[in-house]
Amino acid sequence: MSLATAMTLGTSTFRGSVLVLSLLAVTACGGGSGGEAGIATPTSAPDTSAPQDPVINNDPAEGVPQLRGIYGASRLASRASFGASFASIEYIESLGQDAWIEEQFSLPISSHDAVVDALLLREAAGDFDEIAERENNDNIAAVFGRAAWWHTSITAQDQLRQRVAYSLSQIFVISDEVNALLLSPYGTSNYYDMLLEHAFGNVRDLLRDVSLHPAMGIYLSHLNNARSDPETGTFPDENYAREVMQLFSIGLFELNPDGSEKLSDDGQPIPTYNNDDIRQFAKIYTGLSWGGLNNRFGSNRSNFTEPMRMFDDFHEQDEKKLLNGQVVPAGQDGLSDIDAAIDNLFFHPNIAPFLGKQLIQRLVTSNPSPDYVARVSAAFEDNGNGERGDMRSILRAILLDPEALAEPDPESTFGKLREPLLRYTAMLRQLSVSSPDGFYANLGFFVQQLIQQHPMSAPSVFNFYSPSHQPIGELAEQGLVSPELQITNSNSVIEISNLMRYAVVADLVNDLSDPPFFKATLGLDDFLPLAEEPQALLDRLDTIFTYGTLTNDTREAILELVSLIDEPELRVRIAAYLILISPDYAVEI
Structure with missing residues (x-):
């Protein structure tokens, strides 16, 4: 049994649920009016043609068929960003995957602290008085760190850096479940900025700055940790x-x-x-x-x-x-x-495979082959210039490895389950969420309530899931792990579907919509010309969401329904929603 089969519901079950789910989505939420795309991305003229067939390059040195072209660009965006619009995917394709990664390395850091600074100025100007009064909250600044994460992750140009920092935050865990971090506007944002700084730096510097950061000192209790005192019988906190x-x-x-x-x-x-x-x-x-x-x-x-x-x-x-x-x-x-x-x-020999494998799991696949891990370990040990722990070298090795570039094989054990948070952020960027004043205002409390996951809010230092989590059943029998399945159950599957329904069908894409300048909307204008041709619409959505891996069964089930919908915008919303809750989207291969 393949990894995709073992980790998802059968497509036949999905097909049988399509009509019911869609009717519920429409009746519960109604339609919504899309807004103008406001995310700053490289632009190109709209292309209403169906995507070309994937370009398969066979590297003789490795003997592995590789996925390039528009589908390869889309898959890289899925792994190395929080999601990408069609225009951004076209831009990656035009540059080439290698060149896009190098360009990302050169972009300046989009700071979370800078967003907190700006929000504090807006608070001082009275922009948030109405919210503070309505919520009876005299410390509204406490949520600015959360707001900074959402705005920056969704709108920043340095997407690879932001995505890698998120992966690092799942390894070097702190959590705003601790009040001292929750109540300070900089409690999590400054720590995240530190991860951003070292995302393309050196692991040694990262490890040192993690050790000296006050957020970590609070979280793991070595701040104000005193030497031994024989008289009182106290010893250092361990x-x-x-x-x-x-x-x-x-x-x-x-x-x-x-x-x-x-x-x-x-x-x-x-x-x-x-x-x-x-x-x-x-x-x-x-x-x-x-x-x-x-x-x-x-x-x-x-x-x-x-x-x-x-x-x-x-x-x-x-x-x-x-x-x-x-x-x-x-x-x-x-x-x-x-x-x-x-x-x-x-300089311990363990650090290269220990951290390298986890970064592969966070970005590419839950079960990398020993050879894949060994190649990443080698890149950790030496970047080609004698430097150990160079994150750029490590990331090149992870994202451009022959196994990572290989043509998707639904029957293989390669791939991973998309965690709920990344499914949601990808949707926001893929459908070009925007707001009137350019600030994407979200605190994530509604998201967290539904999917029980939020950045830097893990229940413990062990994150939301373990990198070695092995569910009982088919995966365990094959010796495979699926970290994200640790937070997946029947309720979470329903709630991520609900979250997508609220966002895609009802256009409720943030938990702050009043005052009006906070109201965010999805940008569907580029999809509307395709709505008259359901096949062309699905081709475009397949390219953006599933990089050409949408199965025939899923495609036919969605086509059967959307062909019954006359209103163009609703047709787009329902088609997008159904792909986003499908097994094809749930598993990255």
Whole structure:
């Protein structure tokens, strides 16, 4: 059984549900009037012709048929952005996938903090007084970090950077489930900006700045973490010391470069560290408190825009024994100790396959082959110029690997289930959401209520799902994992369908629509000329949503229904909605 078959409902079930779902969508929501496309994207003249057949290039060196052309560009956009309109997909095709990635590397960072700054100015000008009064909320600025994520992720040009930062946020997890992060406008936005900065940087710098960021210090409790005190019997908090190894760098067991576990002589996995190692690393992360010139150790004066500051008087001065026999001498200053610990993890042989495989899973496929992981590990180890941990080298290896570029095969185990949040963001960008003043205003609370997922809102440091989640049944029998299935059940399938119905059919695409300048709409104008020809309409939607992988059964089921709809805009909305809730869209292959 293929991965796509194992992870989704059968298409026959989908076909039988099409009419009922669509009638419910129409009667519950009614039609909606689309707006002008407002996302800044490269423009081209509308093309009402059907897409060309996929261009298959066979690389003799690898012997793998590759998907190029418009479908290949669409698939890259699905993996390397939060979604793309048809014009943006055409632009990727015109540049070529390699060149588009290099162009993305060169774009300036679209800062989330900058959006928070702008929102604070608008608050001071009274733009949000009506909302604050209506909601009886005297700290409306607390939600500005959420608003910054939605606006920037949906409208920014540096889509690859934004998408990679989101992937990193699922590995280096913080969560606004902690009140200190929820209630500060910069609690999550500044941390996300740090991830954006290092998305195309170096893993060592990323690991260091994660360790020193106050949001992480709050979340994993090494902010105001003091040295041992024999008189009181207190010892350093071990929380961050444990998670920086288990989740952020080397994992639980020793790995080969291809991601497989090394085994002892008796056939057992070999642990990478033990409890004593955790205690030793815990000594490293002592003496840190809020940054800022006027702060002191133990202070509660929060400052989320500066790294934590080291107060050496509260740092553990003893010798520390790290992994692989490395010893940190006694008496060093605290930041030198931290640098030594970061290097100890960064040069550990596990970090390349451990992080590399997770990035493959977040961007391309849940079950990469050992060879794929090994190639990404090699790119981590050396970017070709002797640099280790170069994120650009790692991302090129992930996105341009022969397996990633291969022609889609629905019978293979390659691919992954789209997580609910990414299904929603992709739809917004694919259908060119816009608002009158250019600011896409969304706080994500309605989205989170329905799909139980939101950026930087995970229930724990283990994220919403585990990279090794293996559901019982067909996948387990094949030795396959599907991380996103950990948050997928009958209720979540219904709720993502409801969310798509509200957005696509009823044009309810944000949870802030009053005052009027917040009202966002989908831009369907480019689709309306195609509405008279249902086949042409589905060809276009197939290109944007499913890069040419829409199955004949799904296509026929949708055509059967939309042909019964006379009103052009409603025909477009229903056709888009049905693809978006189909198994074909649910699984990326």
